[in-house]
Amino acid sequence: MLKVREIVKILDAEILAGEDQLDMEIYSGCGADLMSDVMAFVKESVILCTGLVNPQVVRTAEMMDIKVICFVRGKVPGDAILELAKEKGITILSTKHPLFITCGMLYSAGIQGRGVWD
Amino acid sequence: MSEEIIRLHYDINDEDFSAAGEASSGVKKTLSALGVSPETVKKVAIAMYEAEINAVIHADGGEADIEITPEEIKVVISDRGPGIPDMEKAMEPGYSTATETVRELGFGAGMGLPNMKRYTDEMYIDTKLGEGTTVTLIVKI
Numbered sequence: 084m085l086k087v088r089e090i091v092k093i094l095d096a097e098i099l100a101g102e103d104q105l106d107m108e109i110y111s112g113c114g115a116d117l118m119s120d121v122m123a124f125v126k127e128s129v130i131l132c133t134g135l136v137n138p139q140v141v142r143t144a145e146m147m148d149i150k151v152i153c154f155v156r157g158k159v160p161g162d163a164i165l166e167l168a169k170e171k172g173i174t175i176l177s178t179k180h181p182l183f184i185t186c187g188m189l190y191s192a193g194i195q196g197r198g199v200w201d
Numbered sequence: 202m203s204e205e206i207i208r209l210h211y212d213i214n215d216e217d218f219s220a221a222g223e224a225s226s227g228v229k230k231t232l233s234a235l236g237v238s239p240e241t242v243k244k245v246a247i248a249m250y251e252a253e254i255n256a257v258i259h260a261d262g263g264e265a266d267i268e269i270t271p272e273e274i275k276v277v278i279s280d281r282g283p284g285i286p287d288m289e290k291a292m293e294p295g296y297s298t299a300t301e302t303v304r305e306l307g308f309g310a311g312m313g314l315p316n317m318k319r320y321t322d323e324m325y326i327d328t329k330l331g332e333g334t335t336v337t338l339i340v341k342i
Binding site for chain 1: 218219221222225226229239243246247250251254304306307308309310311312313315316319
């Protein structure tokens with residue numbers, strides 16, 4: 084388990100939305116650029132790490148009750164995406180690390196919860 | 202929750218991909234407000250969202266009709282798209298006819314229909330080539 088503020092530190096990430104959720108606890112993670120793959124797994128207290136930047140990433144998180152999204156490879160979403168995230172109460176982070184490294188760093192630091200097939 | 206049937210209707214338009222999901226978002230909000238359990242709400246939201254995305258990427262949008270009773274939630278998404286030529290293949294995880302553009306948007310992984318089936322108790326697909334497809338998704342409460 085990691086708190087969002089620990090994740091921010093580990094990934095040297097920028098907080099772009101949802102600074103009020105830094106004490107939220109995250110137990111599992113998902114790294115994917117295909118949103119249907121994200122939706123194939125049910126997890127609780129998830130961080131979604133992705134290199135895909137469009138409003139459907141926030142929509143997918145909304146449907147899945149995912150409260151934290153981290154965009155990788157230094158990608159910074161536009162205002163429309165950030166506004167949608169704020170409206171949905173989703174924290175948005177951005178890290179310079181690529182997806183594989185991002186996932187590895189979080190896994191090493193203690194986010195190891197697995198998703199389950201329904 | 203009251204005994205009466207609650208009906209919702211949404212138009213799904215295909216002009217703005219970034220708006221896809223608004224109908225599912227609305228339904229999710231309504232179900233939560235009605236006190237439906239978070240697990241059930243999530244199932245309906247994911248299945249309906251996949252169906253809504255399909256209507257946007259494969260057809261020219263469509264319509265969503267939702268019926269909420271004390272026993273179940275029924276979502277009917279109908280489009281006037283090309284229809285599904287090979288249903289067996291369409292149900293295979295990983296099979297997709299989506300274009301490269303759609304894949305770049307993060308969809309078209311061939312998981313849409315398998316995901317809808319996974320999260321619902323009953324799923325019916327009525328499709329006619331050149332006329333359209335109607336997907337019915339039922340989640341028991």
